[in-house]
Amino acid sequence: xxxxxxxxxxxxxxxxxxxxxxxxxxxxxxxxxxxxxxxxxxxxxxxxxxxxxxxxxxxxxxxxxxxxxxxxxxxxxxxxxxxxxxxxxxxxxxxxxxxxxxxxxxxxxxxxxxxxxxxxxxxxxxxxxxxxxxxxxxxxxxxxxxxxxxxxxxxxxxxxxxxxxxxxxxxxxxxxxxxxxxxxxxxxxxxxxxxxxxxxxxxxxxxxxxxxxxxxxxxxxxxxxxxxxxxxxxxxxxxxxxxxxxxxxxxxxxxxxxxxxxxxxxxxxxxxxxxxxxxxxxxxxxxxxxxxxxxxxxxxxxxxxxxxxxxxxxxxxxxxxxxx
Numbered sequence: 319x320x321x322x323x324x325x326x327x328x329x330x331x332x333x334x335x336x337x338x339x340x341x342x343x344x345x346x347x348x349x350x351x352x353x354x355x356x357x358x359x360x361x362x363x364x365x366x367x368x369x370x371x372x373x374x375x376x377x378x379x380x381x382x383x384x385x386x387x388x389x390x391x392x393x394x395x396x397x398x399x400x401x402x403x404x405x406x407x408x409x410x411x412x413x414x415x416x417x418x419x420x421x422x423x424x425x426x427x428x429x430x431x432x433x434x435x436x437x438x439x440x441x442x443x444x445x446x447x448x449x450x451x452x453x454x455x456x457x458x459x460x461x462x463x464x465x466x467x468x469x470x471x472x473x474x475x476x477x478x479x480x481x482x483x484x485x486x487x488x489x490x491x492x493x494x495x496x497x498x499x500x501x502x503x504x505x506x507x508x509x510x511x512x513x514x515x516x517x518x519x520x521x522x523x524x525x526x527x528x529x530x531x532x533x534x535x536x537x538x539x540x541x542x543x544x545x546x547x548x549x550x551x552x553x554x555x556x557x558x559x560x561x562x563x564x565x566x567x568x569x570x571x572x573x574x575x576x577x578x579x580x581x582x583x584x585x586x587x588x589x590x591x592x593x594x595x596x597x598x599x600x601x602x603x604x605x606x607x608x609x610x611x612x613x614x615x616x617x618x619x620x621x622x623x624x625x626x627x628x629x630x631x632x633x634x635x636x637x638x639x640x641x642x
Contacts, residue, residue, distance in 0.1 A: 369403050371413060372433035372440075373426060381420040381507060385410030393418035394513045398440025399505045400433065416506035439632055441505050441642075443476040445484070449499035454584060458483035458494040465493055468584045473571060474500060475625060487627065489587025530564060532614055536576040541602035541610040543580050546588035547626075548639065553609060555637040558620045560613025562641065565624055572624070 373379040373395040382389040385407050393415075395401055401415035401422070410421045428436055447468050454466040458480045466488065468474065474495065475487040483494045508516065532540065540560055548559040566572035566579045573579050581589055588594040602610075620626075620634055623641040633642025 367430050367434040370433050371401050371403050371411060371422075371427040371429045372398050372436045373401075373422070374428045374436060375426055378513075379422050379426040381413070381415075381418055381422055382410075383420055385412070385421040389421070391510060392420045393507045393509045395422060395507045396505065398436050399507060400437050401427075401507060403429070413507075416508070418507040418509055437505070443502065445474050445476050445500040445502045447472045447474065447495075447499060448501050452495055452499050454486070454488055454493045454495055456493060458485070462494070466584055466590065468495070472583055474584065476500070476502070487625075488584055489590060491587070530567070530614055530616075532576060537607070537610055537614065538598065538602065539580055540576055540613065541607040542594055542597040543586060543588065544609050544613075545597050545602045545606040546593050547586065548609075548637075549603070549606065551637040551639065553605065553612075554619050555639060556606060556609035557612045557617050558623075558636050558639065558641055559626060560610050561618040561620050562623055562626050564613050564618070565620075565622060569624060 375397050378394040378396045380391050381393040381395055383392050395413075395415060399415065401413035404412040404414060404419075406412070406424060407421075409424055411424045411427055412421050413419070413427075427433070447470055450470050451467050453464050454468060455462040455464055457463075474484075476484050477487060477492055478485040479497060480494070482497055484497045484500055485492050486495050486500075540563060543563065544556050544559050548556045551559075563576060563579055567574055567576060573582060580586060580594075584590075586594070588597075619636065620641040623633065625633075626639050626641045628638050628640070633640045635641075
C-alpha cells in the first residue's frame, strides 16, 4: 500500500516529503508518516452532525436504560453535550455518548445543524497538541510566517478549520496550526457514578471557598498578568481573570502552578510580547494585587470557566471580557 507523507509543521530537522511516488523533496520541517485513511472526524465537521444530537436543557438531561420515565437512570447528558443517535422510538431517542448508552426524551434534544450550533455555543472547540512541538503560523500555509510553537499536551481553543489547518486562538489574536496533530476534545455524557463524583467535588469546592496559598513571587505574577489582561476592567473583571488562572491550576487539563499556567506556551499574549515582563519589573498596581489576593482567597465570579477573551460573544460577560 502506498503511504502519504505530510509536512506537518513539527519542529525538527530536514523534512522528506513524498506524494506516494517515491519522489523526495526537501523542506524545513520534520516529516511524519501517516496513512491515507487516518484523517478522522471531529466535532468541527458539519457532516458528522447528521446523526448527532445535543442536550437542549438548562442543566442536564437524564439518560434512561429504557425509553420510559420509570426506567433506571444510567447517566446524564449535560447542557449542549453531544451524543450519537442510534434510533428514535416514539417520544424517546436512543443515544450513545462517551461510555453511556441509553434513552433520552426527544423533546430535550436538538439534532443535526441545530445541535452543532448549540454545542459550539456551550463549549466552543478545544484540542490538545499531540506532536512533540507544533508550529503556529500566521496563515494556513507551510509558507506562512511562524509566530510560535506549542509543546505536546498544550491545549488550544479552535475557532474554525481551513483545509488541513485549524484556526486557533493565540493570545489575543488568531493563528493557524496543522490539524493532523491536534486532538479534538468532545464533551459527552457522564455515567451516574461520574456525575455524582462531579457533584461531590463541586460541593466540596463550595464549602472550602477554594482558597489557595501562593508564594510572594506567584502573587506578584498573578497581579501582573491581571494588570496586563484586565487593567482597565472593574474589580470584578480583574478578579475574574485571576479566577480563570486559579481554575486552570486546579484543573487536570492544565499545569498545577500559577507560574506554569501563566507561562504555558501560547496562552497569554503579554508573555510573548514582553508586556508581562515589563509589568513585573515595575511591580503591578495595588488594585491588581488586591484582585489577585481575592482570587487566591477563593473569590470567583465566573464559576468553572477556563478561558476568556474579548471577542467570542459566548459565555458570561463581565465588562469587555467573555468567560467560558
